Amino acid sequence: MVKVNNSRSEATRTALMDAALQIISESGVRSVTHRKICSRAGTALGSVNYHFKDLDDLLSSAFSFYVEGVSERYEASFSAARNDDQLADAVMDLIAALSSDKRNAILMWELYAEGGRERTYRKLVRKWSKRAKVGVEGYCSANTATALEAVWDGAVMQRILGDASLPDEELRRVVVAIIQLDSSRRYPADSPVEPAGGRGRAAARRRPPSRT
Amino acid sequence: MVKVNNSRSEATRTALMDAALQIISESGVRSVTHRKICSRAGTALGSVNYHFKDLDDLLSSAFSFYVEGVSERYEASFSAARNDDQLADAVMDLIAALSSDKRNAILMWELYAEGGRERTYRKLVRKWSKRAKVGVEGYCSANTATALEAVWDGAVMQRILGDASLPDEELRRVVVAIIQLDSSRRYPADSPVEPAGGRGRAAARRRPPSRT
Structure with a gap:
């Protein structure tokens, strides 16, 4: 080619x-x-x-192209988080972005179904998932990011298809509860959540802008 | 016909x-x-x-038939719950049942994608969702059941397709945290969780076996 x-x-x-x-x-x-x-x-x-190269290459490029487009819509809100509330807001923004059009969700479920059948698509699901979790992983453990991903994935299904999706306030309480289970969470210009203290060294842990 | x-x-x-x-x-x-x-x-x-009646009738009957089969595999574990731990176990059983074969998950995502396109299938998703939540709603608010559904739905995706699904113990912590956000939760032969007390009246609230 x-x-x-x-x-x-x-x-x-x-x-x-x-x-x-x-x-x-x-x-x-x-x-x-x-x-x-x-x-x-x-x-x-x-x-x-x-x-x-072939039809599979086109399909996989198309899904990647789509993931890029969706990701750009919420990634900025993650980079701004400086505390639990702001991280929860960023997760809520992501849920709002993913739930904002049915076409996005249909593409996601098509990709999931195909991922259940074929390895190539499973790789794409993982790529998408990884991209979406990076924002959370800047502040929390990989497990917390995975738990939050489970919630946002399920919440998007309910918002697009369900007749009983959670009101924002209730969903946010769940998101905050999951964030707060993570004692290793930390924010730029912040100390680790537990144990308290160590604020003086916070600047050293701040991630330099050049890493983005 | x-x-x-x-x-x-x-x-x-x-x-x-x-x-x-x-x-x-x-x-x-x-x-x-x-x-x-x-x-x-x-x-x-x-x-x-x-x-x-027609192909749509067959497809909708087939999905209903499938939901029945899956539901039977976990419903018994919900009816046995008498405290938070047992309810969390029942949710974990459901996640295990839904994650136990790829075919189940593929059918679910096919149904979701179709539900995004057509009302008939959206109704089927809602029927499935309702059936799955009934077990939790015996003990918790409808919102808690909905929050738990979001988690199990997302966790099934991760277990079938992901490379970073949560270990059981971590997932269970999330489930317990969501259950414990619900101050209205109660179990048969149990008092409401808050306020404490009132155990003497618990028997009156026990659901009679004839309701099942």
């Missing part, structure tokens, strides 16, 4: 990924064909093979 | 639902056709129309 990195080529590549995501959200991963994608994107039938 | 309620007819009906579930788990709800189902079930092509 020869990739031409000019802007017109990039636009076609993006159009093909967009077309794939549209078709997946409408009728599922397994219904995607070269023909449908090119027809939807308005490109010549060979264009998938020109821009991607 | 005329239904013949003899055992042979029931067996065919079940075979058709089983065939539908197999096809859904292999390649998605949208790939199901009359022809595929009858071929898989080894029945004549007209048999779907004989036993079901």
Whole structure:
């Protein structure tokens, strides 16, 4: 495969990924064909093979492209957290972002179902999950991030499909309770939560901006 | 539609639902056709129309049939709970049951994705969700049941697809923390958790066995 990195080529590549995501959200991963994608994107039938190794490469690129887009919508709120309340707010923002459109959720469940069937998609789920958890892991243990991920994943299902999703205030109480189970949690310019003290050394633990 | 309620007819009906579930788990709800189902079930092509109003009726019956089967595997553990620890154990049993086979999870995500697209399937998700929450609602508020559902739903995703699912002990801590946020929780032969006292009246609140 020869990739031409000019802007017109990039636009076609993006159009093909967009077309794939549209078709997946409408009728599922397994219904995607070269023909449908090119027809939807308005490109010549060979264009998938020109821009991607094969259909799987296109599908996996399309999901990655989508994860990037969703992630950008909530990551800034994580970097600003300086205490439990602000971290809880960031988690609530993420839930709001993931629940804000049905198409996002359908793509997620399509990816999950396909992940249950095929290793390639399972890898994509893990990549998505990792990306989403990085924000929390800046302040909490990996286990806490995983527990919070379970909650936000389930809460998104309830908000999109359920008739009994939790009000924000109740969901936030659960998020705070999980954060507070983690005695290793800490924030920039903050001491470890337990034991108390050590504020004087906080500056040394502040993560330098250059790491982002 | 005329239904013949003899055992042979029931067996065919079940075979058709089983065939539908197999096809859904292999390649998605949208790939199901009359022809595929009858071929898989080894029945004549007209048999779907004989036993079901239409394909949607078959799909919805198949999902209901599946929910029944999964639910039976964990409901007994809820009815036995007499304190927070036992309720947490019951939630852990449910998570174990839902995570015990990939096919279950794939069917669930297929149903979610379809539920995002169509009202009929959304109703089925709600029916499933309601059934799963009944066990918790015997002891806790509807909001607590909903919070626990979010956790178990997310935990099942992590256990089937993730590379970083929570160890049982950590997940159980989260479950217990959510249960303990609910000051209205109570168990048969138990007083309300807050305020303390009132044990003498506990027997009057014990749910009679005839209600089950």
